[in-house]
Amino acid sequence: MSTKEEKPANIIVPRNWWESLPRKIYSKLERVETSQSWFEVYKLNANTYAIYEPYQFEETLSYLVEGDKRAVLIDTGDGIADIKRCVDELTRLPYNVVNTHTHVDHVAQNYMFKEVWCYDGPMAHEVEKAGYPNSKTAPMVGPGMTWKPLPRGFDVKKWVVPPYKVTKWLHDGDFIDLGGRKLEVIYTPGHSNDHVCLLDKKNRWLWTGDIFYTGGIYTYLPGGDLDQFIKSYEKMIKLFPEFDFLMPSHNEPLVEKEILATVLEKAKLIRAGKEKKYTEGTDGGEKIRRHQYERFAIITFEKQIRG
Ligand SMILES: [Zn+2]
Structure with a gap:
C-alpha cells in the first residue's frame, strides 16, 4: 500500500x-x-x-x-x-x-x-x-x-x-502625537517601497512592520529591494539608543532588538553571494532563495545577489 x-x-x-x-x-x-x-x-x-x-x-x-x-x-x-x-x-x-x-x-x-x-x-x-x-x-x-x-x-x-x-x-521624521505619547515615522524601504517603522521613545519600542519579524522576511515581494533593506537595517541599528524591543507585524511582539544586528550581518553576506546554504524556489518565473537561520529566514530573488 x-x-x-x-x-x-x-x-x-x-x-x-x-x-x-x-x-x-x-x-x-x-x-x-x-x-x-x-x-x-x-x-x-x-x-x-x-x-x-x-x-x-x-x-x-x-x-x-x-x-x-x-x-x-x-x-x-x-x-x-x-x-x-x-x-x-x-x-x-x-x-x-x-x-x-x-x-x-x-x-x-x-x-x-x-x-x-x-x-x-x-x-x-x-x-x-x-x-x-x-x-x-x-x-x-x-x-x-x-x-x-x-x-x-x-x-x-x-x-x-x-x-x-x-x-x-x-x-520620514514626522511625529504622530497621541497626547503624552508620540510615534516617530522612520522610512525603512527594502521589504516594500512605502514601508515605515514607528518609534515610541517613551516606551522604548520600535514597530517594525514587515522589515523585521521572527520568520521568513521577504525582499522579493512587489517594491522589495535587498540593497535598500540593508540600508534600512543600518538606520534602525543607529537608533538602538532609543529603543529596546521590536513590535513586528507578524508572529510575535516584544522581540529583543539585538536580533536586528544578526539580520544585517546575514543580509550583507547574502548580498555578497557568501551564504552558500539555501533552498531554492520560484516566484512569477524568477528564482528565489530562502536562507534559514535560527529565528528568522531571509528570502530574496537570486537576481538581487551580487556574488
Ligand atoms: Zn505582512
Missing part, C-alpha cells in the same frame, strides 16, 4: 506550520477577551494592545496604541474578521489607522475607517486607488494556509480589498 503523496514542500509556507504554535511569548502576556474568536488580543501595557490572527499562516499582528488624547491602529490586518469592531471594543478614544506599508495583509480593512495615514510612496498611491482583487486575497486562505474555521459569514469568493482614502500622507 502506498502512502498518500504529500504536497511538495514550499519554501515559503512549511507544511503544518501551525503545529509549532502557540509561540512561547503569548503565555506571558495578558489576554483580553473580545467578541470575535478569530482575533487573539493581548495587552502589552496599560495603553497598548496586540491584535493577533494566529489561525492564518501569516499570523498577522495589528496594534492599538493609545495616548492620553487619541490612539492609532497600526495596520488593518488580513480582512478575514472585523477589525473595526474589535478595536471599537477596546478603546473609547478617537483613533485613525496608520499603515506600516500597503501589502495586502496590512490594508485589508482600511476602507472601514474614515482616517487612514500612510507613507507617501509610489505603491501606496496605487493601492489606495485600486485595492487588491480576489486573485490576491483568496490564496491567503487556500490549502494549508488556515487551521481553524473561518468566521461565519466570511465568503472567500467575494473577498477583495476595496480602494480606500488616505487622509494624511506621512514622511
Whole structure:
C-alpha cells in the first residue's frame, strides 16, 4: 500500500506550520477577551494592545496604541474578521489607522475607517486607488494556509480589498502625537517601497512592520529591494539608543532588538553571494532563495545577489 503523496514542500509556507504554535511569548502576556474568536488580543501595557490572527499562516499582528488624547491602529490586518469592531471594543478614544506599508495583509480593512495615514510612496498611491482583487486575497486562505474555521459569514469568493482614502500622507521624521505619547515615522524601504517603522521613545519600542519579524522576511515581494533593506537595517541599528524591543507585524511582539544586528550581518553576506546554504524556489518565473537561520529566514530573488 502506498502512502498518500504529500504536497511538495514550499519554501515559503512549511507544511503544518501551525503545529509549532502557540509561540512561547503569548503565555506571558495578558489576554483580553473580545467578541470575535478569530482575533487573539493581548495587552502589552496599560495603553497598548496586540491584535493577533494566529489561525492564518501569516499570523498577522495589528496594534492599538493609545495616548492620553487619541490612539492609532497600526495596520488593518488580513480582512478575514472585523477589525473595526474589535478595536471599537477596546478603546473609547478617537483613533485613525496608520499603515506600516500597503501589502495586502496590512490594508485589508482600511476602507472601514474614515482616517487612514500612510507613507507617501509610489505603491501606496496605487493601492489606495485600486485595492487588491480576489486573485490576491483568496490564496491567503487556500490549502494549508488556515487551521481553524473561518468566521461565519466570511465568503472567500467575494473577498477583495476595496480602494480606500488616505487622509494624511506621512514622511520620514514626522511625529504622530497621541497626547503624552508620540510615534516617530522612520522610512525603512527594502521589504516594500512605502514601508515605515514607528518609534515610541517613551516606551522604548520600535514597530517594525514587515522589515523585521521572527520568520521568513521577504525582499522579493512587489517594491522589495535587498540593497535598500540593508540600508534600512543600518538606520534602525543607529537608533538602538532609543529603543529596546521590536513590535513586528507578524508572529510575535516584544522581540529583543539585538536580533536586528544578526539580520544585517546575514543580509550583507547574502548580498555578497557568501551564504552558500539555501533552498531554492520560484516566484512569477524568477528564482528565489530562502536562507534559514535560527529565528528568522531571509528570502530574496537570486537576481538581487551580487556574488
Ligand atoms: Zn505582512
